[in-house]
Amino acid sequence: MENKRPLSEMPESLKSVVESNNLLGSKLLIFAKADMTHNCEFSPFVLLLTEDALIVGTNGKLGMTDPDKKEPDYTEFSFLKYQIKDLSDPQISTFVVGGMFSLKIDGEQIPICAFTNAYKGRVMRIKEILSLLIKGEEIKEERLFEEQRDEFCPKCGMPYPEKNRKICPKCMDKRKIFFRLASYFKPYKFHLAAICVLCILSALVNSVWPLLNGTLLYDAVLAKNKANSVFEALPIEDYAVLLLILVLMMVGVKLLQQLFGVIQGVIVAKIVPNVIARLKNKVFASIGHLSVSFFSGKETGGLMSRIVDDAANVTNIFIDGLPFILPNLFTIIFSCVVMFTTSPLLALVAIATLPPAVIISIKMEPILWHYNSRQFQTHRDFRSKLNDNLTGARVVKAFGREESEKARLQKVNVNVAHAQADAMNFDIKYTALYHIAQSLASVLTFTIGAAFVLSVFKPPMTYGTLMTFTGYVSLLSGPANFFSYIFRWWSNSMNSAQRIFEILDAKPDVTEKPSAKPKPDIKGEITLKNVTFGYEENREVLKNISLSVNAGEMLGIVGKSGAGKTTLVNLITRLYDVSEGEILIDGVNVRDMRFCDLRKNIALVSQETYIFKGTIFENIAYANPKAGRKEVLEAAIAASAHDFICKLPDGYDTEVGSGGRGLSGGERQRISIARAILANPKILILDEATAAVDTETEKNIQSALKELIKNRTTLSIAHRLSTLRDADKLIVIDDGKLVEEGTHGELIRKKGEYFKLYQIQSKALAMRGIGD
Amino acid sequence: MNQNDILKQESEEVEKLLTVNKLSPENAAFHQTKGGFITLTLSGEDKGMVNIICAFPFTAPEEYLSVRTADDKQEELGIIENINVFDSQTIALIKAQLEIRYFMPEILKVYSVKEEYGHTYWSVLTNKGKHKFTSPSGSSGSVIRKDNRVIIKDSDQNRYEIKDLTKLTPKEIKKLDLYL
Numbered sequence: 001m002e003n004k005r006p007l008s009e010m011p012e013s014l015k016s017v018v019e020s021n022n023l024l025g026s027k028l029l030i031f032a033k034a035d036m037t038h039n040c041e042f043s044p045f046v047l048l049l050t051e052d053a054l055i056v057g058t059n060g061k062l063g064m065t066d067p068d069k070k071e072p073d074y075t076e077f078s079f080l081k082y083q084i085k086d087l088s089d090p091q092i093s094t095f096v097v098g099g100m101f102s103l104k105i106d107g108e109q110i111p112i113c114a115f116t117n118a119y120k121g122r123v124m125r126i127k128e129i130l131s132l133l134i135k136g137e138e139i140k141e142e143r144l145f146e147e148q149r150d151e152f153c154p155k156c157g158m159p160y161p162e163k164n165r166k167i168c169p170k171c172m173d174k175r176k177i178f179f180r181l182a183s184y185f186k187p188y189k190f191h192l193a194a195i196c197v198l199c200i201l202s203a204l205v206n207s208v209w210p211l212l213n214g215t216l217l218y219d220a221v222l223a224k225n226k227a228n229s230v231f232e233a234l235p236i237e238d239y240a241v242l243l244l245i246l247v248l249m250m251v252g253v254k255l256l257q258q259l260f261g262v263i264q265g266v267i268v269a270k271i272v273p274n275v276i277a278r279l280k281n282k283v284f285a286s287i288g289h290l291s292v293s294f295f296s297g298k299e300t301g302g303l304m305s306r307i308v309d310d311a312a313n314v315t316n317i318f319i320d321g322l323p324f325i326l327p328n329l330f331t332i333i334f335s336c337v338v339m340f341t342t343s344p345l346l347a348l349v350a351i352a353t354l355p356p357a358v359i360i361s362i363k364m365e366p367i368l369w370h371y372n373s374r375q376f377q378t379h380r381d382f383r384s385k386l387n388d389n390l391t392g393a394r395v396v397k398a399f400g401r402e403e404s405e406k407a408r409l410q411k412v413n414v415n416v417a418h419a420q421a422d423a424m425n426f427d428i429k430y431t432a433l434y435h436i437a438q439s440l441a442s443v444l445t446f447t448i449g450a451a452f453v454l455s456v457f458k459p460p461m462t463y464g465t466l467m468t469f470t471g472y473v474s475l476l477s478g479p480a481n482f483f484s485y486i487f488r489w490w491s492n493s494m495n496s497a498q499r500i501f502e503i504l505d506a507k508p509d510v511t512e513k514p515s516a517k518p519k520p521d522i523k524g525e526i527t528l529k530n531v532t533f534g535y536e537e538n539r540e541v542l543k544n545i546s547l548s549v550n551a552g553e554m555l556g557i558v559g560k561s562g563a564g565k566t567t568l569v570n571l572i573t574r575l576y577d578v579s580e581g582e583i584l585i586d587g588v589n590v591r592d593m594r595f596c597d598l599r600k601n602i603a604l605v606s607q608e609t610y611i612f613k614g615t616i617f618e619n620i621a622y623a624n625p626k627a628g629r630k631e632v633l634e635a636a637i638a639a640s641a642h643d644f645i646c647k648l649p650d651g652y653d654t655e656v657g658s659g660g661r662g663l664s665g666g667e668r669q670r671i672s673i674a675r676a677i678l679a680n681p682k683i684l685i686l687d688e689a690t691a692a693v694d695t696e697t698e699k700n701i702q703s704a705l706k707e708l709i710k711n712r713t714t715l716s717i718a719h720r721l722s723t724l725r726d727a728d729k730l731i732v733i734d735d736g737k738l739v740e741e742g743t744h745g746e747l748i749r750k751k752g753e754y755f756k757l758y759q760i761q762s763k764a765l766a767m768r769g770i771g772d
Numbered sequence: 773m774n775q776n777d778i779l780k781q782e783s784e785e786v787e788k789l790l791t792v793n794k795l796s797p798e799n800a801a802f803h804q805t806k807g808g809f810i811t812l813t814l815s816g817e818d819k820g821m822v823n824i825i826c827a828f829p830f831t832a833p834e835e836y837l838s839v840r841t842a843d844d845k846q847e848e849l850g851i852i853e854n855i856n857v858f859d860s861q862t863i864a865l866i867k868a869q870l871e872i873r874y875f876m877p878e879i880l881k882v883y884s885v886k887e888e889y890g891h892t893y894w895s896v897l898t899n900k901g902k903h904k905f906t907s908p909s910g911s912s913g914s915v916i917r918k919d920n921r922v923i924i925k926d927s928d929q930n931r932y933e934i935k936d937l938t939k940l941t942p943k944e945i946k947k948l949d950l951y952l
Contacts, residue, residue, distance in 0.1 A: 036875075038808060038872075039872070040871070040872050040875040041900070042900045042901060063900065063901040064877075064898070064900050064901030064902060064903050091842070093823065093842065095872065095873045095874070095875055096829070096873060096874050096875070096876075096931070097875060097876065097929065097930050097931050098875070098930070100872070102807065102809075108805065108806050108807055109805060109807045109809055109821065110806075110807040111807055111808055111809075114872075114875075116928065116930045117928040117929050117930050118928045118930070370887070755778075756778050756782075759778045759779070760778065760779065760782050
């Protein structure tokens, strides 16, 4: 029972109340909480089910429990005890949100409590186990355990935003993620170091500019006074030449700036695509290993954005963020040193006027981001609407709905326009405010500086020094901004990284045991022993199914849609694992077999055929990439696909697009049958293999299938019972239970469910003139 | 059972599936059990406990109510085209049931809405008390807006309703603006 906890586990505070009041009397089987009265008023409830009683406790207080307090004060609870022998008919009435638990007491259905979705699972369990107790049935030990699942972050107490993702975005260890991420840049450590050096060099060059542009230009060259400047050492007295030298220096500085930028860009271009590609590859490889349940739980769109956007997101911080920390710090320090040595008073003024701009940036930038992300969201809606429209173009035309579709698209388009306008408006406001704050600061500095130049304040300052000074002030605003958003940027990047690592670290639900023994050749005997299964906890799709199929036999599976037929075959191929019971192939539990042996020996032909992008040859050979042309051709002939393939202009080399565009349903189906024939499995599963095709094609496919099922154990699911007449055995599944079993003749004689279905179908087919 | 019987039974079942049984005071009477559940007597026959489901819960909550058996099969017994054809007592009874079935705390005040890492953290006052919840942001379906009525689904799929957006304070509306 690894990772499972007993359902009887109570919070400590409740346990002590239960023990001190001696409430139980017999063994506690399961404990549940609920949060509403039967009138849907919030009020805390506890339900305790023992071997012979149901105990219901509540404190009678109405109103939602304090959201910051996870457990109510159980000492205030009063408890009611119902003996199981007095109870019958436990029921859950499902509401749109949550539901109500009720029981028959003294012949009257009485509501016990209601609950929201968070408590649904456990109360459902109580109902189930209580039903078994009332019927006097044995309760299997494994039913009294559940998967360990915490709902709150143990550190900050906030609920996990995603129930199946036990990550608290606030408390995750960002440093650990960072270092893990950094390991992806290891092969590029010298490149990264070079980027850092270049950044520092650019910062140095940048810092020289105000000197050239200020004191040197105005005070030394234009004022024709080279004393106390770098030109003092030069034996040149002609100021026109000095001006030329200064201009050359300025051009040199600008060229150097550009040069450093270009080199940096080249290095970045070398690192980024490689790291992103490596991350994407890794994520894709991990996704391939995960169980089917992972894919059914997530939207494909979400997965795509994870692979594409998150990978790009995380690399950004390494390229545009981290290398700039040191140079920005350097710029701040250098500028401050120069400013304070030039004029401490003016420096203080300049620094005091900086914060308003920084504050505006800190406050308004996140809102701008939000507007931008909303804009992005509406764009996405628009794209998906457009996609919807173009894909469904035939339906739109067929119903003559072009005008209304235009209107619908227009509505989404208007949203895009609004979002865009909002974002632009805010951006304008933000930029204007920011620049006003910045301009005011520089005007103020400049005015006070001018007062020094005019000797209003002492010591007097030259015009050139003032220019240099203001140059440094404007140099400061870049780094100040940088430090105001780098932290948020860092958090966001780390969150993206976290999401990527989650996929990399996800453990598949269905795993191969390390002790699994190789069994390359199987005979194909299948046995199911008391198999119970549900995709979600508490919702059983298959209930206690036992059956056996001898090697080489054909088993027909019959039942209504949603009865659990496909689920049954999914369990045999181990796309999912059974919740209870076991499935044996040749007497070996499928859980003890290697995946490769299982997959090699089982092939599936289902109603949904998937044709990959590639040639027809590649699509057939998908099952066995080593197969040569001869084998593929033989398989296609056996699947009666050869004929239509040869009629295509490019024959087996015909390119078929993703989804198999260009091929009809029947043709796709025959390709997938050829694929299965080529796989040469011992166990063949046909899941409504002919449901999507017309009668003529069905006849062709049927003859192809006859060829295919020879010498194989075949499980065939079909709605058309005529296709199952040759089955060695038939089973009828209804609502997850096996209700009938036998040969066609036996079941007809039995005159039960199968007989009924058969009669209806043969009559209906006869009426359509296609009876067999 | 011979073939004809089966076919007859089948066509009867199909017939039943295809006809809409209109419920009106003439053929249907609703009663309340001691436990607070609703039972239906249909054309003099006791159908036991029933559930009432809105076919259009958002756009027409008092029209086209589907009355179904309360067991696992949830078989439809009939449709109430408009609740107003019944007497006031029955209307009250049905409305009370609907209120429970479509239970949704109403948001009266928004203390804070914060978005972090793809999730929206809400702190609100509802008609049932203070509450905090998280909803996935950006994902379609977590916020449904019909004019000024807003329904927010949290990550457990519990629902919360803002009956009339315009009744919130401008400050609250501004807080919400980005999330709707």
